Amino acid sequence: MSARPKISVGLVTRNRADSLALTLESLRGQSAQPFEVIVSDDSDPAKAPQTEAVAARFGCRYTPGPRRGLYANRNSIADLCLGSHLRTMDDDHLFPEGHFALCEAAVASDPGAFWSTGEKGFIDGKFYAMVDRALELQPGGVGALAHSYDNNWAVADGSTIFPIEIFKRGHRMVEMFGFGSNYLEFGVYLYRLGYTGRSVRGAFVEHYAGEETLHRLDTVTGAESRLFASICYNFYFRRNLYLGFKYMGSHVLLRRARWPMVWRVPALLRMARDRWGGLPARPTRVGAGLGEGGA
Numbered sequence: 001m002s003a004r005p006k007i008s009v010g011l012v013t014r015n016r017a018d019s020l021a022l023t024l025e026s027l028r029g030q031s032a033q034p035f036e037v038i039v040s041d042d043s044d045p046a047k048a049p050q051t052e053a054v055a056a057r058f059g060c061r062y063t064p065g066p067r068r069g070l071y072a073n074r075n076s077i078a079d080l081c082l083g084s085h086l087r088t089m090d091d092d093h094l095f096p097e098g099h100f101a102l103c104e105a106a107v108a109s110d111p112g113a114f115w116s117t118g119e120k121g122f123i124d125g126k127f128y129a130m131v132d133r134a135l136e137l138q139p140g141g142v143g144a145l146a147h148s149y150d151n152n153w154a155v156a157d158g159s160t161i162f163p164i165e166i167f168k169r170g171h172r173m174v175e176m177f178g179f180g181s182n183y184l185e186f187g188v189y190l191y192r193l194g195y196t197g198r199s200v201r202g203a204f205v206e207h208y209a210g211e212e213t214l215h216r217l218d219t220v221t222g223a224e225s226r227l228f229a230s231i232c233y234n235f236y237f238r239r240n241l242y243l244g245f246k247y248m249g250s251h252v253l254l255r256r257a258r259w260p261m262v263w264r265v266p267a268l269l270r271m272a273r274d275r276w277g278g279l280p281a282r283p284t285r286v287g288a289g290l291g292e293g294g295a
Helices: 017-028 048-057 070-078 099-109 182-193 211-218 220-237 241-253 258-276
Strands: 007-013 036-041 061-064 085-090 114-123 126-131 135-137 143-145 160-163 197-209
Touching (some): 007 017, 007 099, 017 036, 017 085, 070 085, 099 114, 099 160, 099 197, 135 182, 135 220, 182 220, 220 258
Parallel strands (some): 007 036, 007 085, 114 197
Antiparallel strands (some): 114 126
16 A cells, blocks of 8 residues: 555636535545645636635635636646645535545555546436446547446546646646547546556545536537547547547538537547647556456
């Protein structure tokens, strides 16, 4: 067992001070506590003082966010962390007792891996679904349950623990899309770099979302993020030109607003090439947890 990790919580929020308070109250009720909690606030100027007051009440560091979308906020908060690891967190999560202790023990067992948890989802307060591990990117640009607990490329958007060295080395989530499959692409990107994804067994968050969450990926922005992720997967991560062109066609042609998508394809191809073109083909794996085999 390695030394106790110093896990920095990077909690991103926007215009939801009441929900943020519930999340922080749940976190502060855990028997194990993070090394630090940083709240990065993308709120409108009129609502930012409420958020800052909530952060202060629960002993958190507060910083204004960059206001360029969710993933720009996640990237910016990583630069402020003083711990050995960054735990992503959202302002609509609650935590069962023992959650953080499980995460801390898992990270201590393999500090070089990136760790994700499961999720119990609620929509407008009603139970929606539960998964025991995070999703990993598939050829179509969407996620499916991680194929292995101990050797995967799964990322839970608001519940993953990354070694801080990942960000210190300049690796970042794609910021072009304010939401979507960006986080899934980051998982395969890290896996190609040699980092191992692992699942914290028995740990999950309770995610309380609104009905609008189900429809966000149906927007043009959501479709573009999926197409970009699919291009990265099929042309670079697990090279398969047949699937690459198949899913490119389906993403473009099956969209109602398909002509704007057609014109975006060259730009998305360039983005994928610039991000993936120089990555190693067969990296040395970082993280010792290979108990169930891998891809």
